[in-house]
């Protein structure tokens with residue numbers, strides 16, 4: 293079951309406070325983006341990676357692809373101001389594939405096994421996301437006071453990859469673009485068209501490197517894997 297994947301890597305990493313795009317932070321002697329790309333390099337179902345980058349960083353990405361022998365990148369496109377714009381630019385480059393995955397460059401710990409489960413779910417349902425049950429109690433708050441406590445048993449923390457039939461997610465992005473709607477993930481654009489999105493239960497270790505603390509978790513995850 294083949295797919296192409298769009299990997300947005302054109303952010304600035306402001307919350308990471310590293311003074312550079314967090315894709316270039318090294319973990320165990322490899323930039324974060326290389327850890328992410330290598331999962332898809334390994335996956336025989338992946339027939340092409342569309343990498344979304346900042347134009348000013350193109351040379352640096354090219355050097356990295358060469359140095360780490362990444363072969364499956366079929367297109368490198370410029371990102372936009374928001375993650376959603378970057379993904380949309382990438383989606384427009386998908387060709388000859390029914391299924392597309394969207395996966396954050398800054399989420400290096402997804403596994404090939406989970407990707408396969410997700411692709412199968414997307415093939416069957418049209419849209420699918422990897423997600424984990426929320427462990428904390430979630431409250432809505434305004435002006436420093438609790439307004440409401442959410443019913444936790446129905447809450448999921450949604451990750452990437454998210455997988456879709458190409459025509460469905462392209463239509464969802466086109467609509468969102470025309471209506472000036474910005475969502476925090478791609479599945480939400482499909483949801484607002486009234487379509488169902490299947491949940492595939494994932495792994496708490498599939499973290500997104502967002503703030504400096506996440507680098508500590510990342511090192512612990514990598515060290516536990518290397519000792520296996």
Ligand SMILES: Nc1ccn([C@@H]2O[C@H](COP(=O)(O)OP(=O)(O)OP(=O)(O)O)[C@@H](O)[C@H]2O)c(=O)n1
Nearest residue numbers: 300301302303304305306307373374378397398
């Ligand atoms: N305009 C943007 C914003 C984000 N991304 C990418 O989307 C993924 C998830 O975004 P996030 O974690 O928010 O990354 P940044 O935007 O880099 O972080 P911050 O919001 O802290 O600046 C990252 O791989 C990031 O590079 C992107 O391609 N284009």
Ligand SMILES: C[C@](O)(CO)[C@H](O)COP(=O)(O)O
Nearest residue numbers: 375396450451452476477500
């Ligand atoms: C798409 C995402 O990774 C799903 O968890 C997340 O919503 C991205 O959000 P961010 O605002 O870019 O951190």
